[in-house]
Amino acid sequence: MRPLAIIGPTGTGKSALAMAVAQRIGAEIVNADAMQLYRGMDIGTAKLPVAERCGVPHHQLDVLDIAETATVARYQREAAADVEQISAAGAVPIIVGGSMMYIQSLLDEWEFPATDTVVRARWEQRLAEIGAAALHEELVRVDSAAASSILATDGRRIVRALEVVELTGRPFAASAPTIGAPRWDTAIVGLDWQTATLDERLQRRTDKMFADGLVDEVRSLLGRGLRDGVTASRALGYAQVIEDLDAGGDGSAAREPTFIGTRRYVRRQRSWFRRDHRITWLDGAAADNVDDTLRVWRHVS
Structure with a gap:
């Protein structure tokens, strides 16, 4: 069965659309939100409660303890x-x-560069000395494209990007796969709203x-x-x-x-997703997104 991916910025209604589509065609959902992997991180990740899943099986939810480190390779x-x-x-x-x-690793079979414990340890020490924001500025200087897609609070990913740049001598994104035919012939639908409207949604969500x-x-998770x-302690909302x-x-x-951090993250998501020509974008305000999503899914070849 051909998979369907429903992706896009935070707060656009992806989960609701996915549930509506899943109930229409008898589908199962595979989560691609890194923070929803964690047990107990429910409110701050807008995780759909079990009672609202209407019997639709969900995968890659609540699979990690909060002290575990989420990695793209493991998720993939x-x-x-x-x-x-x-x-x-x-x-x-x-x-x-x-x-x-996480999405690109899954749909493009991303092969990740090897790690080097000595190089990694050196960057982790640098992180401990100057903090994530300052280290992010160092990443901006050596790889601005990578820095634009990584939050300035995400020390672990900043370290990884700097490690890859040092080991390969190339930008972090150079290790990413070329965007081609998606794995499994997946149909990809993107959901978004006008910026002002989405900002209002994000404020209400927060x-x-x-x-x-x-x-x-x-408090309970602490x-x-x-x-x-x-990973978990740096999630938006939780870190603040x-x-x-x-x-x-x-x-x-x-x-x-x-709210400000979430809005900033949405800008990064848009920048990342908009370069992917395979995505069919839908307006979150439209009334017929379920039918439109099914049309995209049925006609992908």
Whole structure:
């Protein structure tokens, strides 16, 4: 069965569209949001509650403890196995998410450069000395394209990009595959909104997360080792709440930085996805996106 990928910026309604399509054609969903891999990170990732999944099987959700490090290579291997198993069973795999490298690794069979423990350790030491923001500035100087797709708070990915640049002598993106025919002949649909409208959606989304108890969720996860998680602790919303709590606040001051950070991340997502000519873009405000998505899926060749 030909897979379908529904991708795009944060807050555009990808999960809702995927659920509607899945119920129409009897599909199963494969998550492609890096932070939804983590058990317990529910409110801040807008993870669809089990009760709202309407019996549609979901894969690559809640597969990691918060202290574990999420890697693109691991996701690629395990999500590919899910896609192939779903397809072999006669169901349609729907890949849903906005984590850029995770999606490309899956659809383009990205082969990742080897790592070097000595080089990695040196950059990790540099990160510890000057912090993620300053190290991000160093990445800007040596590989601005990589820096534009990596958050200035994501120390782990900044380190990895600098490591690859040093080891290969080429930009980080040079290790990425050429965009060609997508793996499994996957149909790719992108969902987006007008910028002003999406900004309003992001503000409402952020407000809802805090109203629904994001701060309490972070407090609970800190008791389970969130601070030790190299990846999880830097997630949007979680990182901002941790910073406010560490400064003696009650977490509420993290609301605006979370919105600003999310809006900035959306700009990076758009820049990344818009270079992929295989994506058929749909307007999130349109009323017939389910039918349009199915038309794209049925006519991919």
